[in-house]
Amino acid sequence: xxxxxxxxxxxxxxxxxxxxxxxxxxxxxxxxxxxxxxxxxxxxxxxxxxxxxxxxxxxxxxxxxxxxxxxxxxxxxxxxxxxxxxxxxxxxxxxxxxxxxxxxxxxxxxxxxxxxxxxxxxxxxxxxxxxxxxxxxxxxxxxxxxxxxxxxxxxxxxxxxxxxxxxxxxxxxxxxxxxxxxxxxxxxxxxxxxxxxxxxxxxxxxxxxxxxxxxxxxxxxxxxxxxxxxxxxxxxxxx
Amino acid sequence: xxxxxxxxxxxxxxxxxxxxxxxxxxxxxxxxxxxxxxxxxxxxxxxxxxxxxxxxxxxxxxxxxxxxxxxxxxxxxxxxxxxxxxxxxxxxxxxxxxxxxxxxxxxxxxxxxxxxxxxxxxxxxxxxxxxxxxxxxxxxxxxxxxxxxxxxxxxxxxxxxxxxxxxxxxxxxxxxxxxxxxxxxxxxxxxxxxxxxxxxxxxxxxxxxxxxxxxxxxxxxxxxxxxxxxxxxxxxxxxxxxxxxxxxxxxxxxxxxxxxxxxxxxxxxxxxxxxxxxxxxxxxxxxxxxxxxxxxxxxxxxxxxxxxxxxxxxxxxxxxxxxxxxxxxxxxxxxxxxxxxxxxxxxxxxxxxxxxxxxxxxx
Numbered sequence: 001x002x003x004x005x006x007x008x009x010x011x012x013x014x015x016x017x018x019x020x021x022x023x024x025x026x027x028x029x030x031x032x033x034x035x036x037x038x039x040x041x042x043x044x045x046x047x048x049x050x051x052x053x054x055x056x057x058x059x060x061x062x063x064x065x066x067x068x069x070x071x072x073x074x075x076x077x078x079x080x081x082x083x084x085x086x087x088x089x090x091x092x093x094x095x096x097x098x099x100x101x102x103x104x105x106x107x108x109x110x111x112x113x114x115x116x117x118x119x120x121x122x123x124x125x126x127x128x129x130x131x132x133x134x135x136x137x138x139x140x141x142x143x144x145x146x147x148x149x150x151x152x153x154x155x156x157x158x159x160x161x162x163x164x165x166x167x168x169x170x171x172x173x174x175x176x177x178x179x180x181x182x183x184x185x186x187x188x189x190x191x192x193x194x195x196x197x198x199x200x201x202x203x204x205x206x207x208x209x210x211x212x213x214x215x216x217x218x219x220x221x222x223x224x225x226x227x228x229x230x231x232x233x234x235x236x237x238x239x
Numbered sequence: 240x241x242x243x244x245x246x247x248x249x250x251x252x253x254x255x256x257x258x259x260x261x262x263x264x265x266x267x268x269x270x271x272x273x274x275x276x277x278x279x280x281x282x283x284x285x286x287x288x289x290x291x292x293x294x295x296x297x298x299x300x301x302x303x304x305x306x307x308x309x310x311x312x313x314x315x316x317x318x319x320x321x322x323x324x325x326x327x328x329x330x331x332x333x334x335x336x337x338x339x340x341x342x343x344x345x346x347x348x349x350x351x352x353x354x355x356x357x358x359x360x361x362x363x364x365x366x367x368x369x370x371x372x373x374x375x376x377x378x379x380x381x382x383x384x385x386x387x388x389x390x391x392x393x394x395x396x397x398x399x400x401x402x403x404x405x406x407x408x409x410x411x412x413x414x415x416x417x418x419x420x421x422x423x424x425x426x427x428x429x430x431x432x433x434x435x436x437x438x439x440x441x442x443x444x445x446x447x448x449x450x451x452x453x454x455x456x457x458x459x460x461x462x463x464x465x466x467x468x469x470x471x472x473x474x475x476x477x478x479x480x481x482x483x484x485x486x487x488x489x490x491x492x493x494x495x496x497x498x499x500x501x502x503x504x505x506x507x508x509x510x511x512x513x514x515x516x517x518x519x520x521x522x523x524x525x526x527x528x529x530x531x532x533x534x535x536x537x538x539x540x541x542x543x544x545x546x547x548x549x550x551x552x553x554x555x556x557x558x559x560x561x562x563x564x565x566x567x568x569x570x571x572x573x574x575x576x577x578x579x580x581x582x583x584x585x586x587x588x589x590x591x592x593x594x595x596x597x598x599x600x601x602x
Contacts (some may be wrong), residue, residue: 071593071598097518114245114250120243124517124518129516215598
């Protein structure tokens, strides 16, 4: 496994990495009121690698994750995912790119409340370009593998916290994306359950050869990642 | 659309509220339309039931039949300009039904093309026969083919025909000009000697030059069917008043539906942000809202329609409600358009939802 991390003014990662971020900067506002949320971040994540992104509140970790996920336009820099520079795509192209190439696991689960566990996965068939049958088959397989085979027809309100987060993990994986972005997955779970979920995430990301980034403030979760990036006041560093 | 339909299916309670609101508005609109149609058509059938293109009144009548009178000399003069193919006379009379109920009758004496062409059962009375054709609305009073209506202090008249959409204000009966004249003279002897005097004559033509020639030939005033209807006291005003009430009702409907979907969008902002983040476009999300508005509006119409027709069945006979298919279709189309317009309230809100808010617990 090869990991790459570069700080400011260092060469960008090679294009062989699943995710290559170069000189990524986000500045909010202009002139004297300008605030630099992320300052020239450069790093890469290989396939089969699960990286933790740590930082205090307001440090810029969510801004960085949003830019890497194509949800926020950077002020400067490039983001290559599987050879595509996300920063050159239009909003509509970015939306489509996200549907096909990036899986998200949000904090608070964020499942669609009126869809069953299985439907929360198969809904991606109407969002991504993948054939419906392929998504449905993959959804069934994922639900089995995540231990939710018996709960596939239950609504989120009928599932436990851990089950909901496993459904969210399944949704992130169902389109077979190159990159999985995980936002505070333990925020709504107790320690035991949170640990189990992160272990599961790490296992699934690595088992499936994905590149994964997990934002967390919980230092206990670091042990399940391959390495850790730390961001403070917008500046990225490696521990 | 899968999402929109799944939400409708699994959160029925929430959508039942908007379906109920739309149903109530549709119910009001249909009842008001039925009353408006009943009032309007019930007063104007006299002009629409025949094959007339132009009516000719006496000049000082103000296009009111009761104030108009044309004697045989006038009719001859008009005939020299254009063929007179029919004539009308009207009276308002008190009468009783076979079961003794009192009626306020509009009796119309008619000939030729002024007679109703909408007789659906029975026949037109022979000249001088003590018989009438009734407007079918009179059936609600228990009067039917073969019934005998008795004019107070006057003759008894047998019902020999039924005509649709042939009303003139009150409960309406039609008969020959001779029977009309004989009947009104029995009730008002001072009208004796006015045999041959009619209130208006009917021409098949609607030619403007002919109308102008008649207007200039003597103390006459011509009117097309629509002009004759427009001159009826209050008919147009009633219709426009009821139309205004119905339109206002639908404006309220648009606001209610708009607020409903605006609130739902607000409530689902987090969910929409997540869906956008995982790759669903704004147009698709809005398409779902539109589909939901469409279904809620259609369901609301169905419930409101059934309720209105149900109430229509138990309305008292003297309430002139008339449920017309074209009015129902108009209300249906307006309901659907109103629902879609209401959903448009959400469009900008959905566009403005930032998918980045799905991250970081900002939502």
